[in-house]
Amino acid sequence: MSHTPIDQQRAWCALAEHAAGMGRRHLRDLFVEQPGRFETFSRSAAGLTLDLSKQRWTGQTLDLLLDLARDAGVPEAIRGLLAGERVNRSEDRPALHTALRLPADARLEVGGEDLVPSVHATLARMAEMVERFHAGQWRGATGKPIHDVVNLGVGGSDLGPLMVTHALADYRPEGIHRIDVHFASTMDGSQLADYLTRLNPETTLFVLSSKSFTTIDTLSNARTARDWLKSRLLGAAGEEGVDEALVMRQHFIGVSASPEKMAEWGIADDHQLEFWEWVGGRYSLWGAIGLPIALVVGMEHFRGLLAGAHAMDRHFSEAAPADNLPVLLALAGIWNVNFLDIRAHSILPYDGRLEYFAAYLEQLEMESNGKSVTHDGDQVGYSTCPVLWGQLGPNAQHAFYQLLHQGTQAVECDFIAPRVRYDDVPDPATRDHLMGQHRLTLANCFAQSRVLMLGDDAIEEDGPRPEYKHYRGNQPSSTLLLDRLTPETLGALIALYEHKVFVQATIWDINPFDQWGVELGKKIAGETQHTLEHRTGLEGMDDSTRGLIEAVWSAEAE
Numbered sequence: 001m002s003h004t005p006i007d008q009q010r011a012w013c014a015l016a017e018h019a020a021g022m023g024r025r026h027l028r029d030l031f032v033e034q035p036g037r038f039e040t041f042s043r044s045a046a047g048l049t050l051d052l053s054k055q056r057w058t059g060q061t062l063d064l065l066l067d068l069a070r071d072a073g074v075p076e077a078i079r080g081l082l083a084g085e086r087v088n089r090s091e092d093r094p095a096l097h098t099a100l101r102l103p104a105d106a107r108l109e110v111g112g113e114d115l116v117p118s119v120h121a122t123l124a125r126m127a128e129m130v131e132r133f134h135a136g137q138w139r140g141a142t143g144k145p146i147h148d149v150v151n152l153g154v155g156g157s158d159l160g161p162l163m164v165t166h167a168l169a170d171y172r173p174e175g176i177h178r179i180d181v182h183f184a185s186t187m188d189g190s191q192l193a194d195y196l197t198r199l200n201p202e203t204t205l206f207v208l209s210s211k212s213f214t215t216i217d218t219l220s221n222a223r224t225a226r227d228w229l230k231s232r233l234l235g236a237a238g239e240e241g242v243d244e245a246l247v248m249r250q251h252f253i254g255v256s257a258s259p260e261k262m263a264e265w266g267i268a269d270d271h272q273l274e275f276w277e278w279v280g281g282r283y284s285l286w287g288a289i290g291l292p293i294a295l296v297v298g299m300e301h302f303r304g305l306l307a308g309a310h311a312m313d314r315h316f317s318e319a320a321p322a323d324n325l326p327v328l329l330a331l332a333g334i335w336n337v338n339f340l341d342i343r344a345h346s347i348l349p350y351d352g353r354l355e356y357f358a359a360y361l362e363q364l365e366m367e368s369n370g371k372s373v374t375h376d377g378d379q380v381g382y383s384t385c386p387v388l389w390g391q392l393g394p395n396a397q398h399a400f401y402q403l404l405h406q407g408t409q410a411v412e413c414d415f416i417a418p419r420v421r422y423d424d425v426p427d428p429a430t431r432d433h434l435m436g437q438h439r440l441t442l443a444n445c446f447a448q449s450r451v452l453m454l455g456d457d458a459i460e461e462d463g464p465r466p467e468y469k470h471y472r473g474n475q476p477s478s479t480l481l482l483d484r485l486t487p488e489t490l491g492a493l494i495a496l497y498e499h500k501v502f503v504q505a506t507i508w509d510i511n512p513f514d515q516w517g518v519e520l521g522k523k524i525a526g527e528t529q530h531t532l533e534h535r536t537g538l539e540g541m542d543d544s545t546r547g548l549i550e551a552v553w554s555a556e557a558e
């Protein structure tokens with residue numbers, strides 16, 4: 001039986017009325033009227049400080065949003081998520097990425113089984129593998145130690161490890177056999193083709209990362225990699241005893257929820273790392289999919305990442321909604337999207353190590369909450385996930401900030417930066433310069449959110465200014481400061497956004513853990529590929545697709 005849609009419930013209606021009353025009140029006025037906003041709207045947990053004072057809201061707004069969260073059942077939903085209830089209803093399974101970061105002495109019984117021992121058994125297998133690599137003992141078919149590892153995966157089997165290995169590159173352990181990790185995701189083969197011209201097949205290993213092990217993007221790259229290794233290592237190398245089985249064994253590791261498919265593809269049993277259907281692809285970096293991360297930073301720092309995420313999980317589970325970072329971040333988003341009609345959201349890290357964080361969040365947020373059907377199968381009558389994009393803030397200042405400051409589009413922004421950086425650089429002169437560069441970066445971060453908030457009022461100027469120099473301000477933003485960027489705080493930061501997405505999904509009454517919207521495209525691509533390859537089936541196509549296919553054929557014929 002369908003329940004009353006959230007936008008027809010009391011708390012939502014109260015918020016709509018409140019929003020109408022607030023009109024287009026300017027952030028500048030809210031700051032004048034309410035001294036101490038930073039104190040009022042900032043919270044800290046797990047090495048993160050979240051400043052929500054530049055949201056276009058008041059204390060009353062937040063109280064009403066907290067009522068909404070309560071009426072939508074957010075506290076019960078959080079308990080259900082963490083306890084392993086079947087929150088992914090369309091696929092009838094739990095979403096237990098939080099189980100991947102439970103400490104070894106925890107217990108989590110789901111369906112009569114404690115999941116923690118198997119999670120830690122996988123971590124132990126990862127640790128053994130990582131140790132072999134770091135000791136220079138994982139050898140290719142010709143006997144040389146593996147030096148380059150290429151992760152072949154896409155979406156959740158690429159973006160998390162890519163983002164984290166980049167963010168934590170400073171944490172590479174010393175005194176080990178160095179492994180360079182690379183990522184190839186695109187089905188067009190351009191990333192892979194580049195590696196194949198540069199890497200030595202004798203010392204290169206591929207990790208095939210795919211939860212389903214059916215993703216054509218990854219499998220087509222994997223086939224190319226396999227043929228490259230075979231053609232370069234079998235016979236041509238002139239090595240005695242190098243046969244196909246040895247190449248397959250020494251140059252491939254598989255990571256998947258499907259051991260059968262890994263075996264079918266030819267991955268040796270003891271080089272398979274398995275994970276579970278109850279881990280969503282875009283929530284999977286915490287386990288075996290994180291192998292490339294552990295290869296770069298070592299298991300100790302990988303465990304630090306898990307510990308940081310677990311600290312955020314505990315905060316999410318234990319803190320009251322009014323002090324709960326993921327809940328508050330989610331409510332700010334709900335207020336903007338559903339009541340201020342702000343449906344664009346930009347992610348702006350001010351630290352080059354977070355270069356891939358926006359790309360990571362694009363999948364996490366939009367693949368999770370880009371939905372328009374409720375759990376009961378009804379069309380929603382309100383907006384859900386905003387369009388979310390971003391890039392490094394300092395570079396974005398020279399790219400799309402013009403639109404943020406003077407365009408016609410209202411945009412919510414998340415500014416992210418560590419409070420301190422470079423204070424551990426050994427050489428004092430370089431340290432001073434780099435710490436100065438970090439302060440310069442922070443100054444830009446704080447200045448931009450200030451100008452977005454205040455507009456023209458950020459600066460005192462004599463006399464009128466022409467309209468084209470006018471800054472309207474009133475763009476809301478959140479600022480997240482990490483104590484410093486460490487495995488622990490990065491883990492907490494990622495978990496913060498995962499939980500934010502869940503809270504918003506709960507309020508919007510949608511399932512954040514499926515992605516049915518990507519299936520049709522895959523099917524139609526298969527049919528289109530058949531037509532392109534075999535020149536049949538053109539008559540069933542629409543006029544545009546037919547024209548495009550014929551353009552390809554005529555180019556091939558030239």
Ligand code: F6P
Pocket residue numbers: 154155156157209210211212213214215218281282367515518
């Ligand atoms: O097509 C979307 C998707 O299923 C994502 O959800 C997932 O992260 C990605 O493809 C890769 O899937 P897999 O890990 O099964 O190869």
